Amino acid sequence: MTATLEHLDLKNNRPSSEALLSQLLALEKSAKKEKRVYDFEQLLGNWRLTFITGTKKAQKNAGNVIGKGRYLPRLITVAIAYSAAPDNDPSTKWQKGTVLNSVKFGLLDLAVSGPIKFQAQKRLMGFDFTHIIVKLGGLKLYEGDLRGGTDTKKFHDMPIGKQPFFSYFYMSEQAIAARGKGGGVALWTKLE
Template structure:
């Protein structure tokens, strides 16, 4: 329970612009502990639990090492208040062509700062046996002070989207979620880094 309070406090500090922030080191160690517990307990989540808008609150870097682990975590840090990074997950829209055990949805990742709003969007698929959400950004929208400057497919985006459902997750970007709560979530990315998001009010 104490571990969850640490993560919730970290997320709330960014969502509510609060100065009550647990130390980055304590947040990182707590995330690692929760991830271990999740694997040990073999927790299972579903894509519906991710639906909604989530603001990125905390991330860790990674650094390469020659040790067997290959990659180790770098320092953790809170996202500064001058930039807002939001993940929005939308409900799955499966078809008869969708492989079993895979739920296809949509994601939009938005970065806002200094009047500029950059949004990347594309398909997602959730592998429920592993709590892995793979994604591919295939479209981009750019706005400045509310005025749309560009919106369309990224180069090769249409082709990537067409083959996304059947392509191996090993070739795609993904998040492995080990903590999904009503107000906050945490995951490890393909590159090995950890991240926390807080739920935004709708």
Template sequence: MPETSPQHAPPDSTQVLFQAVATWNTPQRPAAQALIQPLLILERQARLHRHALAPQDLQGTWRLVWITGTQKARRRLAPVLGAGRYLPKGLGITLTYDWTEAGTVANQVCLGPLSLTLSGPAKLVPPRPILAFDFTQVTLAVAGRPLITRPLRGGPAATASFYTQPVQKQAFFVYFWVTPQAIAARGRGGGLALWVRQDPSPENPSGS
């Protein structure tokens, strides 16, 4: 699977990121602040090359491990977020993309046996590496058993109209680093985020 980031990025830019991907939940991980500059370098390089995404690039489940927060959140919570932070190991936040038919996304937050899942439609916006999405359903579950499922923001009607709406009116991520092991993006709110693959990929059957 090709990376959307250019192959000409400085080696050190990806070296520290791959180290973080492999060790994010161990004491050997790089300092959270050490990821900022490599990500910004890759983002600048990606803007020059504008590689479009393919559905298979994002297919599967990705665990959020590092964030900077949105620009608004950084202004309010600068002492807490700093220049970036790893998420606690006990807090599982995942994104699952599925392109079996129309594109869908599920954002799940797990804390112990409880899980809250926001789901809805997703679409790619070529030629830029943009993925737009909307959450039109919420599900609360305990130990994997759904307790409550409710529509959000128009539910099925919003889902049906999503694919023809302009991206300017939608939430989106701009992915500037995409590999079989990890992905990184900037959200519409200005925050940076890094996810690691949680499920096996064709190039990495063990999922490690």
């Protein structure tokens, strides 16, 4: 039987960081054991970053600041949005699309975007941020390419091990969870 996070009220009555991390690690172990496969479509949409542990290096350097993981403050919205590419072919090994990662704090809005590729069998999402927009109170302060912009063919041809990636181990209608390339664990909840 597959464990879920659905019984947790992550918006109003959050469990302790230790309890949530324990649940996430159990879900990760279960996904590996069951060789769970997720559909790309389950990731599509807007998700709010709710909980992080940081990378293994960050955990070592930050010590008690991150501890066993940390909920993100509600006054900061860190969100990720996945969308499928118009020419995405579901019959191929890698599903293609785009990612938009944004941070909103007060009037400041920072967003980076770029291409993604997802392999359902291994639950891996490779990504690259190639464009940035900075706004203050709706006024665009800066927009431009990062590292020369997007060469999607080069991105899609590059091995996943040479890219940043997430290894997803939990997906539902309300939450997704993954381990990043650096070893940290993250939990996102659905944005209404």
